[in-house]
Amino acid sequence: MVVKIPAKAVLSASTALGLVAALTACGGSGEESGDQTLTYWASNQGASVEEDKKVLKPALDRFTEETGVEVELEVIPWSELYNRILTAVSSGDAPDVLNIGNTWAASLQETGAFVPYEGADLEAVGGKGRFVETSFATGGAEGEAPTSVPLYGLSYALFYNPTMFEDAGIEEPPATWEEFVDTAKKLTKDTDGDGKPDQYGLAMEAGSERQNSHFAHILGQQYGGQLWKNGPNFSSAEQVDAVKMWVDMMAEEEIVDPSNAEFSDGTQSIGDFVDGKAAMIMMQGSARTTMAARDFDNYEVAQVPMLDPLPGKPIQSHAAGINISVFNDTENKEGALQLVEHLTSPEEQVYLSQEFQTLPVATKAYDNEELQSESMQTFRTILTEHASPMPLIPEEGQMETVLGESIAGLFADAATGSKVTEADVRDAMKEAETQMDAAN
């Protein structure tokens, strides 16, 4: 028996199929949220996405209790966040409230997709006076109404292993780079007698574009340089000195394991520090969640060393952190601003900063008794007195990639045995400038 299918049936079935496909492809996700439900995209701050959900849930429940507005939460890993934001910007199918890396603030501001915090809208989230000044400055390009306000404050600090310091007879953490190199050399040693060092003074994410560009900025500021002056300014004498000094930690001083040239995911150097393969790391405060996840607490925190004499500014970190924005397309702007106000309130800031090992962005939160530890004071001093934002320019993200990649290339050269001279650094920086110019 043979089945005969009438042409009409085939036509109607296939048209239906085509239509379904077309609708699926073109239609939005069909959010079911009503006016009283906000969607919130949070960045991944803790050890995992699930962990973050657990931390955020009580904070959001308190918000729902106060306002009656439900919040639909999605925690997005960093690797996807920027992509997701740009997709949301282009499609209009966006959440009401979302977290952004604060170095993206100026780029995202230019898209025009976010509510500017000015006038009544700024007051609705607590006003400028609520926030730590250096963090608030990261909200957008200078001279324009910011489109993001700080949510979590972060800064770099020097983490060191006190046991290793004690074993090597070192009493104080180094305060200048000269002392730092001396200290690190004492801590770089061969512990198993095979003739090769297996413990190093410093571990770093030498393959990470982010960390490399952050330190090009931090050290550049100390040398009196500036990464951006109406355009890329990487090859200025000060910036070349800064990058050369950073790369020399591995190339010249040999206080960094060459293997670190492969480290790029932001956690491998923390792994070395935890495993006792390195005595010091320079990381942002959130590194503590990774250490806690590995039950490691044998560390102290100190300020990032500075040049002595100091030709430039006393900068030890960029004003790092996570900001929070409201999408223009929101149907519940009032509720969205209320959520921002709630999350940045001193009470919630105390809770969140303890859970995520970040710094409160509301100045009043620092009065809380639970935040009076010595390490918190160190981080606070760095963020409030020794931090400056990365250049607040739309090209910032691209700059971090191009510059950081070029520094990672210098580390790769150093690791594979090539000598890295000042001329090499200058050439690499010039090449990075050309790439920036060509791509814009």
Added chain:
Amino acid sequence: MSTTEEPRSGAAEEDPPTEAGPASGSRRRRPRRPGVLLPYGMVLPAAVLELLIHIIPMILGIYIAFTSLTQLTIRNWTSAPFVGLENFVRGLDPSGALGSALFQSLFRTALYTALVVGLSWVLGMAAAVSLNTKFRGRGVLRTLFLVPYALPVYVAAIIWAFMFNHRDGMINRLLVQDLGLLDDRPFWLIGENAFWVLVVVSVWRLWPFAFLMLLAALQSIPEDMYEAAAIDGASTWKRFTGITMPMVRPANAVVLLVMGLWTFNEFNIPFLLFGDTSPDSARLISPLIYEHSFVNWNFGLGAAMSVLLLVALIIASAVYVRMVLPKGSSND
């Protein structure tokens, strides 16, 4: 979907209409309708999907190549400034930073493709010929050979990245500590060696495909041809060059074309081994385009480079198809 069963008849046109209705008209039209509309109906879903998944995005991609679409203009991307050929000029200028990077990358990708396809073919052919004769354990070996192809590429490439890790990777442990072939652990994932790592992992991944296709082609060669050649005193090598190669030529041509196109466009393996940005020595064309589009957020430039790549591959494929594929069989 509903189907109706009707008795099939080779002489349907001569059957009287079984239903009441405008008899004379329907009698002539009914058998013609399936003939006219059925093929369109069958093709329609595929055509709609093809349009939505391939053609429309491709046309949009070509349009974007002529605009300055960046993260700043993406909110209203249809109104991104039209810049004419600027993206192409910048992308193609060999004296500029972008153009020279593109040409270096194209040359590197061509070399990579030649090496990967060549080595995969040699391995695949050798394995197919060896396993084309019956022996004990042949089935096990056939299955084993297909493992790299069956494993998800993500899992495989991440494991390779672990293996090639400088400090704790298995390769360095084997070469330095266990076998003592080298004094110092080399770097594999950064510097010059990264290119060779890419080739090794890609060949490992691709050769089972060549093996599978060529084995299928070999099995269609009649056994008696080999027997006749053997009786005539032809050596194994002579039988390979005189019978096997000519007989698998059509399959070979297709296998090489498909593998060449896949390899030239390879993205997953370098991305998984090296992350967002590949080391200079191993930067292939697809990751370079990705870098422009999704790391630097310059979609216009990325699209222009994609269009150039598309045109280059179409020309290369067309020339190849004319030169190599069997003539006079345009429907194949």
